[in-house]
Each structure stands twice: as structure tokens, then as C-alpha cells.
Amino acid sequence: MDAITCNEMLELASLGAKVLHPRAVEIARNYGVPLVVRSSWTDAPGTWVTSAKPQGRSLINLEIARPVDAVEFDTNQAKVALLRVPDKPGVAARLFGEISRQKVDVDLIIQSVHEGNSNDIAFTVTTPILKRAEAVAAAIAPSLRSQSNPKSEEAEVMLEHNIAKVSIAGAGMIGRPGVAAKMFATLAEAGVNIQMISTSEVKVSCVxxxxxxxxxxxxxxxxxxxxxxEEGAGSRGELFTPNSSLLTPHSPPPVRGVALDLNQARLAIRQLPDRPGMAAKLFGLLAQHNISVDMIIQSQRCRVIDGVPRRDIAFTVSRMDGENAKEMLTQVAAELGWGEVVLDSAIAKVSIVGAGMVGQPGIAAKMFEALAQQQINIQMIATSEIKISCVVAQEQGVKALQAIHAAFKLAGSEKFVVPA
Known part of the structure; x- marks a missing residue:
């Protein structure tokens, strides 16, 4: 690559890409340090890691800079949810393939952990295209009834108009488990209930x-x-799109890299009370035990049990933390009013990263279609502006990586011989 943005590199480095440490990229991003990566074996010019104009910062305590440097919001949002879609390969590919064909640009995408033989898929769009998104979802919903159970209910389309996306952003939140918990606690203290959560290495967004x-x-x-x-781009109704002039004379490719993480486990908590403060308590407990959380998915279905509305929530942690997290959360389940805590360590997370995917509706569909062609079932989906992550079965992780790698033509063409 001739160039890559710092935010793309932060996501890739945190997903396991080698060469650059996330902290090095964070400092280059925060302080506007020119950063170039070159090969030890050739005289090629290498790759520039570019950043937007940095905010003025003191160099004192550079290594312990504050984790969050912007609060962003977008009130021009609406949500479309499909409830009870079949839990099988190809469903997300069909849905988002049709969305792409109708030129509907989607922001956040969330697929919750399965309930029985079905999932919920929710996505957000800008308000002006809500009618078009609704029409696409309504048209495809009847065809999503389970073929193995023809008497099953067809997918239900649910709309939410009056929503906003609020985000905290900052390169310093990497590896600091308390940052998301602090956001949730702050919203709870303000009496704000969270409807959707989307996380990445440099941003946490709540609907x-x-x-x-x-x-x-x-x-x-x-x-x-x-x-x-101090807010950056994206403060009101605007997504941050890197300046292509910082990269190359041409438009940047939509996807910069794909990564596979085989070291995660998924925890699901059933019947979590749907009220302000529950996410704060849950992720606050994990932060107190120094357990970092990656993907966070809140189900769209809400059930009233004993007069209390409840939802399921699922999230991924490092596999080495899985058992400890389950034990700790099970111990407080009765006290905090939630149900069973379920651990699944046989998962893999595959992700694509690219700032160029903003405003290109077909990128998610292309990723989902590549998995469907290999009969790989998607168990969870979570997105940010520049990243799409899917949880699949652990034994299908490598196949998923190869399928996505091929779909986006990410293989290099040059061959290098390392000197003896």
C-alpha cells in the first residue's frame, strides 16, 4: 500500500496485524508524527501512515494521555430491525445484497446471538432513506421463513424513527477496559437508556x-x-471520511485488510432488565476485574417477564478470561436480576477494515456473500464506520478468512526473496 490512515492501522494492529504496535500508531495519530513503514529487504518507498490534522496537545505525560478525545453525535438516524430471521448461512447475504442493489447506505449493523433457530438483525440508516430501507426489508422478510420449518413465523420488520447515535472516539481507549464502562455509567446516571451498542478499537457508539x-x-x-x-468530524449528522488526498491520487480501496481472531470467547446473558444502568453495572464489573470486552451486541427483541422488560446481551472477551468472567457474572446474576450466563469458547472472529467502505453499500453484502458461498453461518455481526466483524464457528474461521481474502482480492502480487 502507498498509504493507510492511522484509524485503519489502529484497527488492523489491534486485530493482530504485525509490524506496527497500536501505541506507536496512537502517538503518531495524536501528535501528527509522520510515520512510514519500509521493508528491510527492498528499496521500495513503503507505506505512509497518515492522520488528520492533530489537535493541540501537551507533550507532558504523553504516554498517559486521556483515552477519549471527541464526543460525536448524529441525530439524522433511523433503525430498521428484522426479528426472527432464520439462523442459517446466506440470510445476511440476501438481505444486504438486496439493500446494496437498492443503493441503500447502511451505517451500523448488528446481528444478535441466536435464540432457538432464529436471529435478529438490525441496521441504522439516515432518515431520508428510511422509506427505501423499510421497503427493502418488508419485501424480503416473507422469503426469510425457515425452509426446515415452513410453519415458522416470518421475519417481522420493526422501525424506530426518533433515535440518535452518540459516540466517544479516541485512540487511547485501546486496551483500557474501563472506558466503555465509564460511558455506559455516564449515560445511566443521566437517565439515558441504550438501545444499540457498537464498538471498535477507536470508537464506542450507542443508539x-x-x-x-x-x-x-x-x-x-x-x-x-x-x-x-473539540469534536471532530461526525459531530452532527456527518460521518468522518478520510481525505483521499492524504492517501493517493486515486480513491482508496474500500477494504485495507482482513483479520482472523481465534482467541476469543463469547458470553451471553439472558433476560437482562432493559433499563438505564444495566450495561454500566455489567461492564463495570468486567472492568473491575481487568477484563477487556471486544464486540457487544444487544438483542432487539424485548420480552416482559414479571412486569420487567428484558433483553439478551452478548459480548466477546479473550478466551483466557472466559471462564473467570462467566463465574463472576453468574455469582451476581440473582442480585442484579438477570438470567443464565452462557459461555461459548468455540468461536472465531473475522473482520474487514477500510475507511473507503463509508458510503459504499455493497461492502457488507460482499463480505456476507463470500461467507455464504462457503456455507459459513454468521453467528453475530457488529460494525463501526470502518470495520465489519462477524463471529463464526471456530472450525470455520480459517475458511472464512480465506473466502473474504479472495473476495476482496487482498493478496499481493509481488514476490520477495529474503537474503540468506
Whole structure:
């Protein structure tokens, strides 16, 4: 590659890409340090790691800089959810393939952990294209009934109009498990309920009621000591798109890299009370035990049990932390009012990263189709602006990586001979 953005490199480095340590990229990003990676074996010019114009920062305590440097929000959002879609290969590919063909640009995509033989898939779009997105979802829903059980209910389309996306962003949150927990606690103290959660290495986003957006932003600015003028691009109704002139004379490719993580485990908590503060308590406990969380998925189906609305929530952690996390969360389940804690260590996470996928509806569909062609079932989906991650069965992880690698033509063409 001639160039790559710091945010793309942070995601790839944190997903296990070698060569650059995430902290090196973080410092280059935060302080505007020119960073270039060159080969030890050739005279090729290498790859420039580029960043937007940095904010003014003190060099004092450089290594312990604050983890969050921006609070962003977007009130121009709406949510479409399909409930009870069959849990089988190809469903996400069909749905998002049709969405792509209709030129519907999707922001966040979340597929929750399965319940029985079905999943929920939710995605957000900008308000002006909600009608088009609704039409696509409604048209495809009847065809998603399970073939193995023709009497099963067809997928139900659910719309949510008055929502907003609130995000915290910062390269310093990598490897600091308490940052997301602090965000959730701050929203809980402000009385803001979280409807959807999306996480990446440099951003945590929550979907909330639109009428709670200002309160949420104000509380987060105070909690993370962000002045009102410090927000970056994306502060209101605008997604951050890297300046292509920083990269190459041509448009950057939509996908920069694909990564496979075989060292994660998934925890699912059933029947979590759907009220402000529950995510804060859950992830606060994990942070207290120094357990970092990666993907976080909140189910879209809400059940009322004993007069209390409840949802399931699932998240991934390092496999080495899985058993300890399950034991700890099971011990407090009765006290905090949630149900069974389920651990699955036989999973793999495959991800694609690329700033160029913003505004290109077909990227997610292409990834899902590559998995469907190999009969690989997607168990969970989580996205950010520049990353799409899927959880699949552990034994299918390598096949998933190879399929996506081939679909996006990420193999290099040059061959190098390492000197003896």
C-alpha cells in the first residue's frame, strides 16, 4: 500500500496485524508524527501512515494521555430491525445484497446471538432513506421463513424513527477496559437508556432516543473532560471520511485488510432488565476485574417477564478470561436480576477494515456473500464506520478468512526473496 490512515492501522494492529504496535500508531495519530513503514529487504518507498490534522496537545505525560478525545453525535438516524430471521448461512447475504442493489447506505449493523433457530438483525440508516430501507426489508422478510420449518413465523420488520447515535472516539481507549464502562455509567446516571451498542478499537457508539441526545452528549463531555469545540468530524449528522488526498491520487480501496481472531470467547446473558444502568453495572464489573470486552451486541427483541422488560446481551472477551468472567457474572446474576450466563469458547472472529467502505453499500453484502458461498453461518455481526466483524464457528474461521481474502482480492502480487 502507498498509504493507510492511522484509524485503519489502529484497527488492523489491534486485530493482530504485525509490524506496527497500536501505541506507536496512537502517538503518531495524536501528535501528527509522520510515520512510514519500509521493508528491510527492498528499496521500495513503503507505506505512509497518515492522520488528520492533530489537535493541540501537551507533550507532558504523553504516554498517559486521556483515552477519549471527541464526543460525536448524529441525530439524522433511523433503525430498521428484522426479528426472527432464520439462523442459517446466506440470510445476511440476501438481505444486504438486496439493500446494496437498492443503493441503500447502511451505517451500523448488528446481528444478535441466536435464540432457538432464529436471529435478529438490525441496521441504522439516515432518515431520508428510511422509506427505501423499510421497503427493502418488508419485501424480503416473507422469503426469510425457515425452509426446515415452513410453519415458522416470518421475519417481522420493526422501525424506530426518533433515535440518535452518540459516540466517544479516541485512540487511547485501546486496551483500557474501563472506558466503555465509564460511558455506559455516564449515560445511566443521566437517565439515558441504550438501545444499540457498537464498538471498535477507536470508537464506542450507542443508539439512544433522539430526545435524550443533548443530555447524553453533555454528560459524556463532562465525564471525559471534552470541551464543546473539540469534536471532530461526525459531530452532527456527518460521518468522518478520510481525505483521499492524504492517501493517493486515486480513491482508496474500500477494504485495507482482513483479520482472523481465534482467541476469543463469547458470553451471553439472558433476560437482562432493559433499563438505564444495566450495561454500566455489567461492564463495570468486567472492568473491575481487568477484563477487556471486544464486540457487544444487544438483542432487539424485548420480552416482559414479571412486569420487567428484558433483553439478551452478548459480548466477546479473550478466551483466557472466559471462564473467570462467566463465574463472576453468574455469582451476581440473582442480585442484579438477570438470567443464565452462557459461555461459548468455540468461536472465531473475522473482520474487514477500510475507511473507503463509508458510503459504499455493497461492502457488507460482499463480505456476507463470500461467507455464504462457503456455507459459513454468521453467528453475530457488529460494525463501526470502518470495520465489519462477524463471529463464526471456530472450525470455520480459517475458511472464512480465506473466502473474504479472495473476495476482496487482498493478496499481493509481488514476490520477495529474503537474503540468506
Amino acid at each position: 439512544v432516543d433522539a430526545n435524550q441526545c443533548d443530555r447524553a452528549v453533555s454528560a459524556l463531555r463532562t465525564a471525559f473532560e471534552i470541551e464543546a469545540g
